[in-house]
Amino acid sequence: MPVSPTTTIGNLDLAKDVSKDILSQSYPGAVSDFYGLPTNPICIYRTGDEWPVPQGPEAQRVPREARPVFNHPLRDAWPKLHIEVYGFLDSIGVIWSTIDPVRFAEEGKEAGPVYLWIGVVPRSLSFEVAQAAAVGCKQILANADFPDIEIAFRESLYIRSSGPRLLEHDPSEDPIADIRCPFTPSLGIQIAPKDTPHFEGTGALYFRESSQSKRVFLLTARHVALPPPTHSNQLYSCKKPSQRRVDIVILGSKAYTDALEGMMGKIGRELIFIRTYQRELNNLGEAVESEKARRTRAREDYQAKLAKARQMISDVNDFHGDITKHWSTPSQRVLGYVLHAPLISLPIGPKQLTEDWALIDLDLDKIDWDTFKGNVVYLGTFRSVLPRSSSLTTISRRQDLVSQLRPQDAPSSQRPIGLRISAQRFPPSQRRRQGGRTEAARCQWRGVPSRSQKR
Secondary structure, three states: OOOOOHHHHHHHHHHHHHEEEEEEEEHOOOOOOOOOOOOOEEEEEEOOOOOOOOOOOOOOOOEEEEEEOOOHHHHHHHHHHHHHHHHHHOOOOOOEEEEEEEEEEEEOOOOEEEEEEEOOOOOOOOOOHHHHHHHHHHHHHHHHOOOOOOOEEEEEOOOOOOOOOOOOOOOOOOOOHHHHHHOOOOOEEEEOOOEEEEEEEOOEEEEEEOOOOOOOEEEHHHHHOOOOOOOOOOOOOOOOOOOOOEEEEOOOHHHHHHHHHHHHHHHHHHHHHHHHHHHHHHHOOOOOOOOOHHHHHHHHHHHHHHHHHHHHHHHHHHHHHHHHHHHHOOHHHEEEEEEOOOOOOOEOOOOOEEOEEEEEEEEEHHHHHHHHHHHEEEOOOEEEEEEEEHHHHHEEEOOOOOOOOOHHHHOOOOOOOOOOOOOOOHHHHHHOOOOOHHHHHHHHHOOOHHHHHHH
């Protein structure tokens, strides 16, 4: 017999009810402990004092509130303590989604002790495992001089907000393409770790996992994704959904500020142009029948420039308002997270190159790939976005370049291709001196003869 939509929904509700009944048999407060909170989450297990459980057919559940925790010593200890807590939960197979410090209270009453409120994937954690996990977490907290902090497990899913999509880069059509460029996925994209946005760098290449996969990775340097001052030089690999992610954002602190200042600078320059154009128009005066044709053309030219400058100010001003509204916080600018980063190794091989790289797993919702047909080139099984060059982008759009790289098209040279992913900009004096290297040293480093050797 075919299953109707009503029957399907009924079966889902029945499954939820069965899950609640099973938990209630092990833990009496499964459906009452967190009653009154949004979505009324199911409590799998909770340490601490017992809370009253309603009894009888007409018993009323007590609504509770979750209240924030302020100025608790746990805040300063958590950056190191969380590694032990996360590691322990992972070691016993707890598929956790969130961990929040919180206090609970009945409506209108004083809050109780601090809890580590741990969310887990629904129906993934049994009462027995939750009980053992709570004991282990309590031991970790007690060893860190926090014996009074309690543990509570609830069923919960955490869905990350992707924020606004990256913008399309179209210099051939967009008059403010240079202003929009920092907010596009063009190569040279400026990135930074979300938790330390003052450590800034760039992304080098986009790689698609395979022709059958939609996953896209961004290649960068490890010291950009995991800055040495805050991360030890150890292998990093994010393999489990429950692992704490190192999120990467587009535009760190300075890059975002520079982008906003660039907009205001653009408006300031256009205002200077407007004053210049207006002064020239005043000198030309009103049109008369007997004036020369070149005077008429000059007046029309300045009028067109004046209208264009005013429109530019309007466009940049509207764009500035949109960016400050939708891109102001790091959470709105998250691109993805660090997937894999081997440790930084000492120079190896005949070229004495240092291994320093990391892969960022991109949130595909951040990029509307369909709108980048002219700015995307397919090379084998990875997807590469063209650099921030107006000429390259324009040519690719004009010729509609979307190509497949065949094995016979690969370069025949055996010379390795070097990638430079900068994390800082050197002053002009250092750029001229190439980091203090002499010409002979630079040529030796590059594997080419110097001018003296040629002679």
